[in-house]
Every structure is written in structure tokens, then in C-alpha cells.
Amino acid sequence: MAKLSIRDLDVTGKRVLVRVDYNVPTEEKNGVIVINDITRIRETLPTLQLLIQKGARTVLAAHLGRPDGKREPSLSLKPVAEKLAELLGKPVAFVDDCVGPAAEAAVAALTNGGVLLLENVRYHAEEEDNDPVFAAQLARLADVYVNDAFGAAHRAHASTSGVGRILQAWGRPTAAGLLMERELKFLGDELDHPARPFVVILGGAKVSDKIKVIDRLLDKADTVLIGGAMAYTFKLAHGGKTGKSLVEKDHTGTALAAEEKAKSRKVAFHLPTDTVIATPVDSGKVNKKGRPVYDLQNPRVVAGDIPDDAEGFDIGPETAKAYAAIIAGAGTVLWNGPMGMFEDTRFAEGTIAVAKALAEATAKHGTKSIIGGGDSVKAVNKAGLDSQMTFMSTGGGASLEFLEGIPLPGLSALDNK
Secondary structure, eight states, X not given: OOBOBGGGOOXXXXXXXEEOOOOOOEEEETTEEEESOOXXXXXXXXXXXXXXXXXXXXXXXXXXXXXXXXXOGGGOSHHHXXXXXXXXXXXXXXXXXXXXXXXXXXXXTOOTTOEEEEOOGGGSTTTTTTOHHHHHHHHTTOSEEEEOOGGGTTSOOIIIIIHHHHHHHTTOOEEEOHHHHHHHIIIIIHHHSOOSSEEEEEOSSOHHHHHHHHHHHTTTOSEEEEOSTHHHHHHHHTTOOBTTOOOOGGGHHHHHHHHHHHHHTTOEEEOOSEEEEEEEEEEXXXXXXXXXXXEEEEEEEEESOBOTTOEEEEEOHHHHHHHHHHHHTOSEEEEESOSSOTTSGGGOHHHHHXXXXXXXXXXXXXXXXXXXXXXXXXXXXXXXXXXXXXXXXXXXXXXXXXXXXXXXXXXXXXXXX
16 A cells, blocks of 8 residues: 655655664774765665755654663764765754653754754663653654654564654654655565566575565566575475585475465476585684584585585576576566575675676666565675666565565554555
């Protein structure tokens, strides 16, 4: 169902509380917190520029990390305010709390076209508890509520859900931002009525994580391509040997049921025919979580069974070539989940091949390439192909739940058109 948009509202002189996703990766360098990736900040600029243009008094709410209800200086949003000001080309005010007298005074000081970023909402434990009193404190800062944080829309927190519900009860509008609109368009409308053939590429570690998505998309897709560690559960289900590979032995029936549904729907269902494997050898070291660290030795390609002492880490070159050929003829492609352990260059070729094939199909044939968030987006960014895709979702878990058809609390709190 279409949601009310900021395009539909007259916000001149009004206090517009915008929930944004500024949960950006940071690190400390020489005593200064540095932002490593500005993607999430950059993606909100169209919404903010429209609000500035319309003369709104824009108040931004966001979280950063997991401070567990405490004021953790390393998780302050102040560096984000400075970066945002740089990207917007205008001052961005900052206040060191998100509710209470200081926040209310900072909001009252805003002029038309002004922008204010509130401090990390998760400094208050009430945020994640969706506490109604805390949500009402946030609501008092707003005449209008806008959610542009799709990546947090699956969380029923005070700033993503509670405040919207309260403002609705007060008769004040709650609307989607421009980024939220794009997410709903490409993960919703475009997939409900895809240009065909519609190809779904699913990777990642576990069949159990993706089975609801697989089940739902089998009603829409023409072809499904499986990669990542989840492929080994399918392999095991067919009686193949998977060595030390990550498998879900209790989900082999789930895998076979998915294939059977695909067959009944006349959906082509492709599994890898070759695999990049390596032999894990205990290094004698442990990681930060105290778990053993393994050296992955002798990377090689096998077709068929995986030896008992080896583990699969990527789709092989023949599979990558076959998948690329299918992608080349697609009208719409949805990709969620990498083909292998792409963080290690030795096991990144399958994922890179898929990304290149998608970029080429988009450029040459007008294929709609939709990247469904999380590690898929990281992989495309790492390959330097992000600008060549039709759409890259900013949601990880939110994308997955939306594709599964689960109602998202952050969307439910927005007015319908």
C-alpha cells in the first residue's frame, strides 16, 4: 500500500522530525572519531535538500552502535553532524541529547530551512524498549514525522515506530522520506510487477535464513540461482559430500521442498556445479571471541563431491560463467547474499563475476538490477560497481523481512495515501 510522502506535504515553517539511519562505521584515529563510510549519510541528502528547499525546520533522530542506554562518547553522533554539514554545504546544529529541555530549546531555535541533529537515541534505554513516555518526548519535538531509515524499519523502537503512532493519534502527519520511497518502489512495486525474465540470486550462509524469501519469491520468479554456503545444504540434500563445509543437516528437507515447489511452479532452479574449496588447518591462534583461527590452505576448484578434509568457500568458475549467461538475458534481477566468502580475495571471484554480469546487463540491456541489502551491497561496493546498479537497498535485516512479507513496524507507523 502506498505511503504518504514528504512530497505530498506543506512543511514550510513546521518542525519535521526525520528518523534517519546514521549507524555508520567509525574508528578512532589519533584520538578523533573518523567515519569510514558515508554511504548512509549521503543517501539521506535528497530528503534533507527537499525539506530545506520547502522551508522546513528539520530535526534528525538516529542511532549509532549499541551503547545499551548509556552515554558512550565513542558513539556520539557529533562527528556525523560535522560530516553532514560538509555534504549539505550548510551548517547543521547539534545538541547533546535527543529529549528534554536541551533538545527542546535547540529545536525552538531552528529557523526555516535549518537542520538539527539530535544525539544518539540509544543513549536512552527507553528507545529500544519503545517506551511510550520516551516516544511522547520525541513527539513533542515534531509537527510532522518522516521515516527515511529503511534499515531500521523492522525495529519496533520509540524513534522508528512509537513516535509515529503517537503523532498519528495527535492528528499529525507521518510520511515516508525519499529514500524510504525508493526502497518501497524497488523492493515492492518493481518486484510485484517485474520486467521478465525475473531472476532471483540468493546466497549467504543458511537455507533457514532465506527459506521464507525463497518460498515467497518462487511465486514470482522465472529463475533462481543459489550460491554461498547455503548451496552446501542443497548439495547434502542430494546425497553429495560436503566435507567440512557449513551445512544445516536439519534443513535438507527444507531445501528439497523448495526445489519441489520450484518444479511445480515451473521455475528454473540452479545449484552450483563446481566449487572453490580449501583445507582448513588450525593455526593455534584464537580470535577476539576465543574461537580457533584456521589457515585456509591449498585453494582449488572441484566439480562434484568436496573431500572430507576440505571446505567450500565460493562458487566455481563454470558456475559463475553459467550464472552470468542467465543474468545477461534477464529483465529484472534481485540479488540477496554473496556467492562465497568474498572478504578473502581467494574466494571472491564468484561474487565479483555475478556483480560484473549484473552491471553489464544493466548497461547493455536495461536490466533492472536490485541489490537486496546487507553483504550483497558490501560486495558490490568492494567491486566498485555500486554506481552501475539500478538500486542498492540500505536495509539488511529490514530488506530480508520486507521480502518475506513481514509487516515492518516503521512502515506501519506511516500514513497511507
